[in-house]
Structure formats: C-alpha cells, structure tokens
Amino acid sequence: MGRLKAVKPRLAQAPSRVAGSGIKPSTVGVAHPFSTRRGRKVRDAVVQRDLCLCQMCGCIVVSGRSDPRAAIVDHVRPWRLMPELRYVLSNLRLVCRDCHAVCLSIEARFAGDAEMIAAEKLKLTHQT
Numbered sequence: 001m002g003r004l005k006a007v008k009p010r011l012a013q014a015p016s017r018v019a020g021s022g023i024k025p026s027t028v029g030v031a032h033p034f035s036t037r038r039g040r041k042v043r044d045a046v047v048q049r050d051l052c053l054c055q056m057c058g059c060i061v062v063s064g065r066s067d068p069r070a071a072i073v074d075h076v077r078p079w080r081l082m083p084e085l086r087y088v089l090s091n092l093r094l095v096c097r098d099c100h101a102v103c104l105s106i107e108a109r110f111a112g113d114a115e116m117i118a119a120e121k122l123k124l125t126h127q128t
C-alpha cells in the first residue's frame, strides 16, 4: 500500500495521455470491464450469442489467450471512450485474437472518435 501512495502523486504530475485522447478520465485506473463478475457474465453471453464464431473473419474461436483464434470480446465503441456501453450487448462482439489486433489498430488510427472506430470495425464484418 505504501508504494501505491508514493506513485500516485507522481502520476498526477505526469503528462496526461488522457487529454485530447477522448479517453474518459473516469476510466483511468479502472479495472477492465470483463474482470468483474458482471463483466464475465456479459462476455460469456456474447460468446454464446455469437456461436463461438469470430464476427470479423468467421473462424471458430478457441479458449485461452495465445492462439491466433483465441476468443476475445471486443467493445465496438471502446469502453474507455464510452464507459456507459461497457456492458451493452449491442456494443460487444466476439472476435478472434488476430482480428482483435486489427480492432486495436483501428482504435489507434481513429483515436478518440468512437463512432469512426465503430464504423471502421463494422465494415469488417463476416458475412454468413
């Protein structure tokens, strides 16, 4: 605990990566939405709804983290930009790890603009 107290004042002085990024300051330092019990339930619901299929490339996702087809539930509109959508099913979709990397590059390219990010991601939707 002592260490955390020492770090906090220094963090407050550090240049903010939040300013101008669109990241809601209220989400800084907050645990990932899926680390909570509610979040895990929501994530599981998305995996079921999406039938274990990556919604971008159509592959069958697998459990675990390291496989290129590992299941990841993506926030179409990033939760740090729109925390109110972090548990909203319509803002979530199942993707594989490879496709999630594409999602992250889109988020970097359109940093701060949740609607542009969503539009670009949704262009990459697998047609069944």
Ligand SMILES: [Zn+2]
Binding pocket: 054, 055, 056, 057, 058, 059, 095, 096, 097, 098, 099, 100
């Ligand atoms: Zn995929």
